[in-house]
Amino acid sequence: MSERSKPSIFWLFALFALPLMGLMVKFRLHDREKMPQTGAAIITPNHYSNIDPVVIGTATWYLGRLPRFMAKASILKIPVLGWILLKSGQIPVERGGSTRSSAALNAAKELVAKERTVIVYPEGSLTRDPDMWPMRGKSGAVRLALELDIPIIPVAHWGTQQLMARYSNKLNVFPRHTIDVKVGDPVDLSEFVGKPLDNKTLTAATNKVMDAITALLEDLRGESAPEVRWNPAEHNQSETGRF
Incomplete structure (x- = not known):
């Protein structure tokens, strides 16, 4: 049975959100059969527009899974909104983005126990790459995957910038x-299983995830990404943002 078919608070979201999105967006889902319909999974999309969470959340619903995100803990403390987000299974992350926080890790363990999915943006914020290719990733997604033995499903989307330009809120x-969304095969992280989760291991594993996302985006765009991935630290740019 599809996760989406079970009664949940997401049905209420879908009742209002899907018709509105349908007026603005036509989704083209590529390789949708690669999205597992059962079991825990981490979905890792590229990130280049402020409306990405709405777009990816909607696409995830159409792909048969429920859209849960890593959310800043401060947002979950907002009256009413915070309660709704917690009830829908969003995972709180304290400022600094560490998945080692007890709240985040416990929520992630619950995700595994209840066979849910969670969406994690491995770039941490909107890409700073001038041409909107994925930039250097952060280790949160692979740390969760390796600590809890959860598969990572890479996803790429293109066309969202027409709905809302990068850095804009309009x-x-x-x-x-039309927004194209492409689902990839689970990222093979077997070579890292059992290794210490030090900086070397996490960086190498994160690079594999970013390579997979970039390859999907290359297919959607019909272009080749730069050989060297954009690193904000080398361009004096901030990486603050989502987990």
Whole structure:
């Protein structure tokens, strides 16, 4: 049985959100059969627009899974909104983004026990790459995957920038936009299993995830990404943002 078919608070979200998104966006889902319909999984999309969570959340629903995110703990403390987010299974992350916080790790363990999915942006914030290719990733997703033995499912999307440009908060509603979403095979992290989760291991594992996401985006764009991935630290750019 699809996770989406079970009664949940997401049905209420879908009742209001899906018709609105349908007016603005036509989704083209590529290789949707690669999205596992059961079991815990970490979904790792590319990130280049402020509306990405809405787009990816909607696409995840259409792919048969429920969209849960790593969310800043401060957001979950907001009255009413925080309660809704907690009830829908969002995972709180304290400022600094460490998955070692007890709250995040316990929530992640519950995710495994209940066979849920969680969406993690491995770049941590909107890409700073001038051409919107994925930039250097952070280790949160692979740390969770290796600590809890959860598969990572890479996802790429393209066309979202027509709905909302990078760094903008303005919606471009008309004309209706087409957004392509491509699902990849689970990232093979077997070579890292059993190794100490030090900086060397986590960096190498994260690079594999970013390579997989970039390859999917290359397919969608019909272009080749730069040989060297953008590193904000080398360009005096901030990486603050999502987990």
